[in-house]
Amino acid sequence: MQLKVYMAGFEVFQPDAVEIGLRMKQLCKEYGFEGIFPLDKDIKPQPDLLETAKAIFEGNVRLIEKADVIIANLNPFRGKEPDSGTVFECGLGYGLGKKLYGFLADDRTMAEKLLPETEAATGLYADGMRIENFGLPMNVMLSVPMTIVGGTLEDALKRAREDLRP
Known part of the structure; x- marks a missing residue:
């Protein structure tokens, strides 16, 4: 049975979203997924x-x-965080017991990514708040239940195929 992969992300907002979706679905097919x-x-x-x-x-x-x-797709969308709709879809998937994967072009820790805007003396971010620093690339609510892969959709599909192959 071919596993079905829902591809959450901000690609739906691209002007050529339909064509992007077709390419993404073809890539899934190449890795044995629907x-x-x-x-x-x-x-x-x-x-x-x-x-x-x-x-x-x-x-x-x-x-x-x-x-x-x-x-x-957990890459930043209109800021430093992923698309909020994508994050909701991940939470829904978790609640429904789905396997969760994410991909990031920059999979450094959050602390590393935010360092340029962090005050050295206090360790506080530019907004005056502490930075969650567990050595993870995203907030714990995404990093813990998900397998986060550095790279692209294709890299995440490769990892999912390795992990989920019967």
């Missing part, structure tokens, strides 16, 4: 924006429920 992209749902026109948003949410939840594995 790829599921967040746009793989048929959302009917809704009477208003809130109803449209609800339909998108419910459609993505159904896609995640069908998946065996979540692979998430």
Whole structure:
């Protein structure tokens, strides 16, 4: 049986998201998985924006429920942290017992990444708060339940194939 991989990430906001999704699904196929992209749902026109948003949410939840594995793009999106929708999808996947993988181009620890904006004397970040420093590339709520791979979607697929091969 071919495992289904839901690919969470901000790629859906790219102008060419449909084409990106097709390439990502092809890459999944090359590694022996069936790829599921967040746009793989048929959302009917809704009477208003809130109803449209609800339909998108419910459609993505159904896609995640069908998946065996979540692979998430955890690269920074509009800031220093991953896309909040992607993070939610990871949490939902965890709650549903899915295998979780993530990928980061820069998999240094958070402390290393934030060091340039950290005050040497206090160890506080530019916003005046402490930095979570457990030697992990992301917050513990992502780093602990997920296998985080340095690199790209392809690197995460390689790791998932190694880990999940029967």
